[in-house]
Amino acid sequence: MLKRQIYMDHHATTPTDPRVVEAMAPFFTEHFGNAASRQHAFGWAARDAVETARTQVATLVGCDPRELYFTSGATESNNLAIKGCLAAVDGARRRIVTLETEHRAVLDPCLRLEDAGVRVDYVTPGPDGRVDPLEVDRVVTDGTALVSVMTANNEIGVLQPVGELASVAHRQGALLHTDATQAVGKVPFSARDVDVDLVSLSAHKIYGPKGVGALCVRRRRPKIPLVPLIDGGGHERGLRSGTLNVPAIVGFGHAAELCGREMVDEASRTSALRDRLWQRLSDRLNGLRLNGSVEHRLPNNLNMSVSGVEGETLLVGLDDVAVSSGAACTSVNAGPSHVLLALGLSAQLARASLRFGLGRWNTEAEVDYVVDKVCRLVTRLRDVSPG
Numbered sequence: 390m391l392k393r394q395i396y397m398d399h400h401a402t403t404p405t406d407p408r409v410v411e412a413m414a415p416f417f418t419e420h421f422g423n424a425a426s427r428q429h430a431f432g433w434a435a436r437d438a439v440e441t442a443r444t445q446v447a448t449l450v451g452c453d454p455r456e457l458y459f460t461s462g463a464t465e466s467n468n469l470a471i472k473g474c475l476a477a478v479d480g481a482r483r484r485i486v487t488l489e490t491e492h493r494a495v496l497d498p499c500l501r502l503e504d505a506g507v508r509v510d511y512v513t514p515g516p517d518g519r520v521d522p523l524e525v526d527r528v529v530t531d532g533t534a535l536v537s538v539m540t541a542n543n544e545i546g547v548l549q550p551v552g553e554l555a556s557v558a559h560r561q562g563a564l565l566h567t568d569a570t571q572a573v574g575k576v577p578f579s580a581r582d583v584d585v586d587l588v589s590l591s592a593h594k595i596y597g598p599k600g601v602g603a604l605c606v607r608r609r610r611p612k613i614p615l616v617p618l619i620d621g622g623g624h625e626r627g628l629r630s631g632t633l634n635v636p637a638i639v640g641f642g643h644a645a646e647l648c649g650r651e652m653v654d655e656a657s658r659t660s661a662l663r664d665r666l667w668q669r670l671s672d673r674l675n676g677l678r679l680n681g682s683v684e685h686r687l688p689n690n691l692n693m694s695v696s697g698v699e700g701e702t703l704l705v706g707l708d709d710v711a712v713s714s715g716a717a718c719t720s721v722n723a724g725p726s727h728v729l730l731a732l733g734l735s736a737q738l739a740r741a742s743l744r745f746g747l748g749r750w751n752t753e754a755e756v757d758y759v760v761d762k763v764c765r766l767v768t769r770l771r772d773v774s775p776g
């Protein structure tokens with residue numbers, strides 16, 4: 390029998406809210422139409438549902454529904470924003486500016502473009518994980534096509550000054566793309582207010598289903614140029630072909646609406662749990678280091694390093710608590726977290742780090758259980774380690 394697991398890894402994914410599942414269900418069965426079928430009621434019902442969802446998601450992101458394009462998730466949205474932009478801009482702009490602490494779904498498309506001769510400048514954030522807009526300003530030139538900076542980091546929860554960075558980019562005629570996957574639905578965000586050009590998001594980080602996301606492309610004059618990654622049929626106004634995943638899109642819309650309604654309460658609840666977790670851990674254990682800005686941070690994130698233990702042994706000991714460690718940021722990447730290394734941590738300390746992501750259904754009792762478990766584990770590991 391698998392022991393009951395406590396889930397505190399909500400930056401990796403979230404469970405689909407049962408209310409979202411309920412909203413999706415009829416679109417697998419009764420309303421199974423193809424949203425591109427223009428000639429009968431099955432198609433119209435699907436299309437109406439997609440347009441309702443588009444409005445729901447656009448409302449959460451603070452953009453016009455006509456600015457929102459559905460994709461398979463934030464990885465695709467980031468690829469479309471970055472590769473699509475560089476393929477479309479004129480030849481004089483062959484540069485990208487981004488951060489060392491971006492998600493792989495931004496860094497890997499940048500690496501791919503570097504192979505094709507695009508110059509990418511990687512800016513290092515400060516020791517608290519926040520980038521100084523002046524540091525970005527120093528590398529953005531009139532040859533820069535795109536500045537890509539995430540709104541909230543998926544490991545350390547740090548919020549970037551995206552609005553200021555948009556001004557920096559715009560002064561040189563460059564576009565600002567932000568991967569807002571972790572921020573949207575957790576903290577107030579408005580594409581309109583921060584005046585960014587491209588925004589990536591994903592449903593499964595906001596209690597929606599996996600495999601659906603969106604790219605917001607602001608309506609500007611002149612039009613923001615993007616070359617599609619996928620051609621065939623001209624869906625999503627030619628920017629992303631392929632039959633729309635109607636049930637998932639409906640779920641995305643419903644999840645967005647719930648976040649909009651419940652975000653304020655949820656943020657105060659998860660931040661109270663997060664603060665309780667950190668307070669109790671740091672009261673009982675010495676040698677803990679909080680990674681990332683305290684002030685500019687997602688309400689549900691805690692990332693800490695534990696001195697005097699081996700990173701690999703931490704997760705093994707936390708057998709019934711689902712959290713992430715800094716030992717391997719993704720299953721395909723074995724090195725210590727590139728985010729923690731960019732903050733200046735040693736590889737040893739980066740590996741001995743834990744990321745907690747609190748979520749909609751975590752309780753105080755779970756937090757207290759986890760505190761106890763981590764304290765006993767760390768004490769035991771330090772007792773046996775020669776250091």
Ligand SMILES: *Cc1c(COP(=O)(O)O)cnc(C)c1O
Pocket residue numbers: 400401461462463464465492494539541542543568570571590591592593594600601602
């Ligand atoms: C989860 C995540 C992604 C990837 O999103 P998918 O929808 O799973 O492709 C991209 N960026 C950030 C910041 C994330 O947290």
